Every structure is written in structure tokens, then in C-alpha cells.
Amino acid sequence: MNENSEKPSNISEALWIGAGNMGLPMASNLISSNKIRLSVHNRTPGRLLPLEKAGARRSDDLSRSLSETPLVFTMLADDAAVRDVAERPGGILDKLPAGGIHVCMGTLSPTFMDMLSEKHQQKGQVLVSAPVFGRPDRAKAGTLTIIAAGPTAALDSVEPLLKTMGSPVFRVGDTPSRANYIKILGNFTLGGLLETLAESLALARKVGVSPGQLIEILDTALYHSPVFRAYGQIMAEEKFEPAGFWMRLGLKDVRLVLREADKLDVSLPLGDILHAGFLAGIHRGYGEWDWAALGRVRDDDAG
Amino acid sequence: MNENSEKPSNISEALWIGAGNMGLPMASNLISSNKIRLSVHNRTPGRLLPLEKAGARRSDDLSRSLSETPLVFTMLADDAAVRDVAERPGGILDKLPAGGIHVCMGTLSPTFMDMLSEKHQQKGQVLVSAPVFGRPDRAKAGTLTIIAAGPTAALDSVEPLLKTMGSPVFRVGDTPSRANYIKILGNFTLGGLLETLAESLALARKVGVSPGQLIEILDTALYHSPVFRAYGQIMAEEKFEPAGFWMRLGLKDVRLVLREADKLDVSLPLGDILHAGFLAGIHRGYGEWDWAALGRVRDDDAG
Known part of the structure; x- marks a missing residue:
């Protein structure tokens, strides 16, 4: 935990899923902020090498990693990719502990987000939607604009982490799909x-x-x-x-x-x-x- | 003629036609620059009062005023209005002396501008097209952006006058319609x-x-x-x-x-x-x- 963070997160470890052109630099900035210990997972594990070099732990057994984390980020390309890791047996809905937070950062359908939010609620989990504006260059520079929506307590917990990837972070209410x-x-x-x-x-x-x-x-x-x-x-x-x-x-x-x-x-x-x-x-x-x-x-x- | 002008115009008097929401503040800025003596004409003469108070001379006999001027500005709403003052007997084409310059500043059809330019050439006159970007507030403040096209010598002559109404003045070549x-x-x-x-x-x-x-x-x-x-x-x-x-x-x-x-x-x-x-x-x-x-x-x- 960084002593200098303006508002420390109450969460000390997280799992990051997705190491594409956006996910890679975003996770990298989160790691180098030293605000949290990060495990990282990607469908193609080879893409994770730069994140491992930066200090992240590679998660090969997604199901087990999910069951041990209070917080999971997904930065995936579309609804189908998120649905796959969220709804499969051993996936996020199945394994994330009750009280756990899923921060979903891709550009996804608001209707899918409403549906996913309801499923998380049924499991006692919390969905935060936090899509970003900016191309890979701004992701690298940590200057994305982030739109975040979800329950207040969860937003309070993850906001310092989101700020390692960009600012301002606009909080737009408690319905996740609003951000989408x-x-x-x-x-x-x-x-x-x-x-x-x-x-x-x-x-x-x-x-x-x-x-x-x-x-x-x-x-x-x-x-x-x-x-x-x-x-x-x-x-x-x-x-x-x-x-x-x-x-x-x-x-x-x-x-x-x-x-x-x-x-x-x-x-x-x-x-x-x-x-x-x-x-x-x-x-x-x-x-x-x-x-x-x-x-x-x-x-x-x-x- | 203002001693401080960066590049003095070689023309000491001009006629201004059009005192609408844009023409009025533009002519007013030209008058207060003291770069030129201005006569002013408008279909509704009552609109000219503020310009007369600022020092302009009112032109009631348009035909006579045109025959005595080396330079006429038009700031009129559309092709039809310009066609009326340009093509009527006693109008600009008829009366402006050979060598005279017509600076046409409204938002007009490029095709009309090409046609008008050819007619001016046949009379030995020169057309400069100089439409502007900006609303009346920018016209008042003298901060319009002006796009000017026409023969180089004529552009050189009128550029210091255009700069009293706005800057930058973008010169975009010798074909007047390019500006339009x-x-x-x-x-x-x-x-x-x-x-x-x-x-x-x-x-x-x-x-x-x-x-x-x-x-x-x-x-x-x-x-x-x-x-x-x-x-x-x-x-x-x-x-x-x-x-x-x-x-x-x-x-x-x-x-x-x-x-x-x-x-x-x-x-x-x-x-x-x-x-x-x-x-x-x-x-x-x-x-x-x-x-x-x-x-x-x-x-x-x-x-």
C-alpha cells in the first residue's frame, strides 16, 4: 500500500483479466503504483510476460485465483469475452467470494451490464462498471478518462486504484450500465x-x-x-x-x-x-x- | 491612414454595403481603425445611424457612390442580395471604375462567385471573396476568422482592412470561390x-x-x-x-x-x-x- 495515496483502498490484492492493447498498459500502471498486489490472467498467457516482469503474479488456475480474491478487474474486448469468464463454471460468478467486487472496464452493452449486475447481486457480489475513454497511448501515460458507476461503497474502495490508470474518474451513479x-x-x-x-x-x-x-x-x-x-x-x-x-x-x-x-x-x-x-x-x-x-x-x- | 498599420493599404476610401447583424459591427470596426474613409449604404437606411455617428458618410445615391470609389465591400445575406446590387443598372458591375475592387464577404454559393468573378473581369474590375467565420459577438470584438481569395495585388491592398475585422486572415489562392x-x-x-x-x-x-x-x-x-x-x-x-x-x-x-x-x-x-x-x-x-x-x-x- 502506498503511504502517499490520497485515499487508500481497503483492498490489498486483486486479479486482473485481460492483457490486450489497453489492458496491458492499464494493469502495468496499477502494478507500478504499488497500491495493490496484482495477479494477472490472460487467455494467451504469453502476453502476460511484461506484467510478470513488473512484479505481478501469473494466475494460471483462474478458478482458484478467483476464489482467493476480493476484487477482479476485467478489461476485455466485448460482451462475449466478459460473458465467457463471468458465466463459465469456475468463472467469476461461480467463484468470486460473496462481498467480492468485479470491476468491468471494457466498452460493453448497457443491457448486458444490467443483466450481469443482477446476477452478481444474486451471488452477493458487487459489479462496478468503469469503461474508459482514450487510446493505448493515453492508457500507457495513465491519462485515460474513466466513467465509473456502481454501489457507493464499492466505488469508494476502487477509486484510488482507478486513479492509477487515469483521471478524472467521473462517478455517474449506482447503476453500472449508466457508465456504459x-x-x-x-x-x-x-x-x-x-x-x-x-x-x-x-x-x-x-x-x-x-x-x-x-x-x-x-x-x-x-x-x-x-x-x-x-x-x-x-x-x-x-x-x-x-x-x-x-x-x-x-x-x-x-x-x-x-x-x-x-x-x-x-x-x-x-x-x-x-x-x-x-x-x-x-x-x-x-x-x-x-x-x-x-x-x-x-x-x-x-x- | 493609420501610421501604425503593419502594412498600409494603398486605398484611402471605400463604400460599404450591408448593415445587418454582421455588417454593422464589421463596418464599425473598419471605421474606428481610421485606416480608411468609409461611405455606407443599406437597403433600410435607418440601420446606418450608428455608422454615421461613428464617422461614416451615408451614401443615398448608390450609383454615384460606386462611380467614385476604388473599393466596395458587400456584407449581404445571400446570392440574391448580392446579385441585386451587383447586376442592377447603376449597380456595382455597371458603375465601379475599372481597376476597382469588390470585396464580397457574405456566405455565398461558389458557383455564383465564379460567375460574378468572370463578370468583374470583363469590366476590368477585381473580385475578392472574403467570407468570415464567427457570430455577431465575434464580429463586434473584431475577432472573426476571415478566408480571403482573389488576385494577389488586390489581396495585398485589402488585407490590412480585413484585419480590422478579424484575424487570422487566411489567404487561400487567387480563385475567389475557393474561399466560399x-x-x-x-x-x-x-x-x-x-x-x-x-x-x-x-x-x-x-x-x-x-x-x-x-x-x-x-x-x-x-x-x-x-x-x-x-x-x-x-x-x-x-x-x-x-x-x-x-x-x-x-x-x-x-x-x-x-x-x-x-x-x-x-x-x-x-x-x-x-x-x-x-x-x-x-x-x-x-x-x-x-x-x-x-x-x-x-x-x-x-x-
């Missing part, structure tokens, strides 16, 4: 920015306006926004690899939004365009490019 | 931001996420943009009056973009949504509300 709504709405707005840039630059190219100059002028005149400028430049330069965020994941997130909207009879015309645009991009072979390759889709169709 | 493309593409991107916010907030309300909190979190986590925050807050608070920019004008500008795109066989799916959304808003009585009332349109339809 905010996360997927945020990604939806980024999708809207991409579509806006994609169409603007496609027309700019056709009328002989320099895409790079257009982005510079509009950011200076109107936006003053690093996000506007960064995505604008990726599209102006058509530099879609390496991807910061795959087009396939963009499709996943716009689907999450459209499904929630559909349940509530909310029409999202921009959402429908994004869905069709990302699908078109994937079918043209851009699925593992940055989702800003939506610009290429619009350029293709502008001739 | 950038201006209408810029407004198109703002329309895209409005649609994005409108759909996001409509869904947020339905799922119980506070619109104000969503805007705060997303601006902190992702955008860091005064424009994102300002339009987000207008929509979150549903404060569509007083309007900074009418929905009717939003429709006008998206039509300018769609018409140029259509000529070039460029499809703009987001543009089509904006066109339908602004039209719907106008038919529901929101035409003189701020164009952010696109949020109300999406809320209406989300039930």
Missing part, C-alpha cells in the same frame, strides 16, 4: 465527427480545396480541438495504419448504440449512416484500419 | 456536430443520462472544444432563443453544399439528413430559433 451508456454515446459522437470529416474532405478534394489546409483553417476558426485536428489530419493524409481504433470496433460500438435506441423506438439517422459506412469499409478490406478510414469509404463513393 | 468552398464546408461541419449532438442527447434523455453531464464528460474526456461545449449546452438546456444563427440560414448553407456536391456527383448522406432535419424544424416553427434546435427535432421524434 455514457461510453457508447461518447464513441457515437466520435463516429459523427468521422462522418462529418469524411464527407467534408471528400467534397473538398473534388473542388480542389486542400484537405490539410481545410482542417487547419476550421480548427483555428471554429473547433480549437485536438480531436478534431487529429482525426482531420489522419483523413487528410490518408494515414489509416497503424490503427488507433479498428473500424471493426467502430462497427461494434455503433451497433451497441443502435440496439439500445431501437429498444426505445429512438431513430438515429446518423447512426444508420455510420452502420452502413463501417460495414462498407469492412467489406472493402478496411476492417483493421483506423476507423477514420470512413474517409476512404466516402472518397471511394465520390469518385 | 471553405466557408460552406466549415458550416457543413458545424451542421454535422449539431446532428451528432442532437441524436446523442435524444438517446441520453431516453436512457436517463443527464444531457448536461454527458456534454461535460465528453468535452473533458475527448473534445476540449469550446464549440462542442457551447452547442452541447444550448441543446442540453434547450435554450434556442435568442438565436446566434437561424435554422433557416442553416438550411440555406446545407443547400449550398448539397448543390455543389450534386453537380460533381458526390453523395453526402449526412448532408441529406441535415437538409431533412432543418426542413422539418422549419415546418415545426423553429425557423427563427438557433440552428441547434435540430436537437428539438430529434427529441420530438424520439418521443
